[in-house]
Each structure stands twice: as C-alpha cells, then as structure tokens.
Amino acid sequence: MRPSFDLEGLRAMVVGIDLGSFARAAVQLGRSQSAVSMQLKRLEEQAGHPLFQRSGRGLVPTEAGEALLAYARRLVTLHDEAGAALGAAKPPPTIRLGLPQDFFEDVMPDALAAFSQIRPNTHVAVRAGRNYALEEEVKAGRLDVALAFAEPGRAATGELLAVLPMHWFGHEDAIELLRADLGGLPLVLFDHPCLFRQAALKSLDDARISWRLSLTTPSLPGVWAALRFGLGVTVRTAHAVPTEMPRLDGLLPRLPTLELRMLVQAKPSGTAGDLIDILKTAAGRRLADIATAPAERHASSRTC
Structure with missing residues (x-):
C-alpha cells in the first residue's frame, strides 16, 4: 500500500527541524510535546522507515527523513497556499x-x-x-x-559589518590574581569551541604565560558573574561589558581582532x-x- 502522510505531522516535522528543537516546535504549534512526539511516530509508521535519530539531547533526520523533509516543505506550503486562496486565515510569517x-x-x-x-x-x-x-x-x-563573529583571514562568508578588537577583562581584584602564583593565570571562558577562548590561550602560550581554566560555561552572564566573584579573567570585545569590569590589556599579552559578519x-x-x-x-x-x-x-x- 502507498503511504498516506498526515499533513499536521509533516508540519510538525518541518517546524521542529527548522527550529532545531521539537520542544520549541510544540510551543509554536500550540501543542504538547507528547502530541508532537505521537505525530512524529505516526509519520515513521506511515513511511515505513526510521525518520529521526537521536543526536545529543535532540533528534535529527535520517537519510529517509531528509528525503521526506523536502517533500514535506512543499506539501505544507501548497496546503497553506490553497487555504489562503480560499480565504482561510493565513498564519503570521x-x-x-x-x-x-x-x-x-x-x-x-x-x-x-x-x-x-x-x-x-x-x-x-x-x-x-x-x-x-x-x-x-x-x-x-x-x-x-x-x-x-569570525576570525580575520579565514574564508569569508557573509557581509563584513565591523572589525572588533578583543580585550582582557577582570574584576578590580584581578590584578592580585595576576601577581599570585596559583598554578597559572585563572581563566573564565566559554566551552570549546570558541574564538575568544582560542585567542586567549594562544596569546598566553605565545607569551609563555602559564594558565589554568578556573571556570568554563556556555553562558555570557555566567562569565560576568564568575568575574565579579574574582574567579579569573576573560577575553571579549568592549561591547556590552559590565561597567565594573576594567580592561587588563596592559597587564597581559596583546590580542587579535575579530570580524562581525x-x-x-x-x-x-x-x-x-x-x-x-x-x-x-x-x-x-x-x-x-x-x-x-x-x-x-x-x-x-x-x-x-
């Protein structure tokens, strides 16, 4: 028998993949996460193939899922166009x-x-x-x-908007951290990979300054909070830096610039x-x- 796909299941598939999260898709579509999960499971039953596989904490399409996704986009678009042509309410873009x-x-x-x-x-x-x-x-x-952000000199993608110098920042007590011998300069940085992290470590290594990771986080507010409590120093541009975070450029090696694209x-x-x-x-x-x-x-x- 030929498969007959549920249109709302196809819509959930498209929205979830576009948003990078089926939990966010459920919110946008006004459904529960369990309802979206059931729609995706029904799609797999209708297709007769696994359409998704787990990657980390989320789902990504399999090869069969990628093939169906291309058709799903067209079907959902045609459905909405037909509804609009007949005077049905069109969802906001x-x-x-x-x-x-x-x-x-x-x-x-x-x-x-x-x-x-x-x-x-x-x-x-x-x-x-x-x-x-x-x-x-x-x-x-x-x-x-x-x-x-992009590293200057790499293959350019997108439009260059600005070139931004990077700086060292730390709390007013950071100078004492620089003078203390605590097994290396304590750093508060983003998790790998990160252009700011790479620049910080390379500049210290080139200057033969020992360092240690004091705290790593994927959160910029987390970085500033750690610096307020004197846990180390960090590297950012001068944009949107808390007023109580002075630059420490004269005390540490020079840093390169970053491009904003x-x-x-x-x-x-x-x-x-x-x-x-x-x-x-x-x-x-x-x-x-x-x-x-x-x-x-x-x-x-x-x-x-």
Missing part, C-alpha cells in the same frame, strides 16, 4: 534570527523594536548560538539571518530583507565607538 549572546541587551531590542513598526504581524524566533553553529544553521536553511540565507524573503537592513543599522550604531575600520585593519597588518 516567521523570521528566524541567530545572535551571539553579546547582542541580546542592545542590538536585538533595537532591531526588533524597529522591525515591529514595519512588520507588526511577523513572528521573530530568536536563537542564541555559537558562531560555528549559527553559520551551519544559516547554510542549512534553519535560520534566515544571523550575526556571527552578517550571514543570510541564499534567497531571503522580503520580510527577511527588512530585518536584515534594520539589524545592520542597529549593529552599526551600537558598535560605532569600538569598531576598527576594515581599511585601518588591513593597513596595520601590512606594516606588521
């Missing part, structure tokens, strides 16, 4: 935005406030992420647009295009005081 945590308190609110003025009925799904993950999500079509899907919608323009303006305004012009960076690199 969704724009998927990815950002490093550094921009959650200023760039994101600025951009979304302006975006809501011209696209008041658009749902914006915001995802915090690491640079490598954000780039992969945009390439895979699971994010429409993202801001991500805008990553966009290959064929962004008009709605995504509006957010892209607004996000670019908001980032430029917030970073103007700390960014280094690209031309200046290239000129200085030629003289080194």
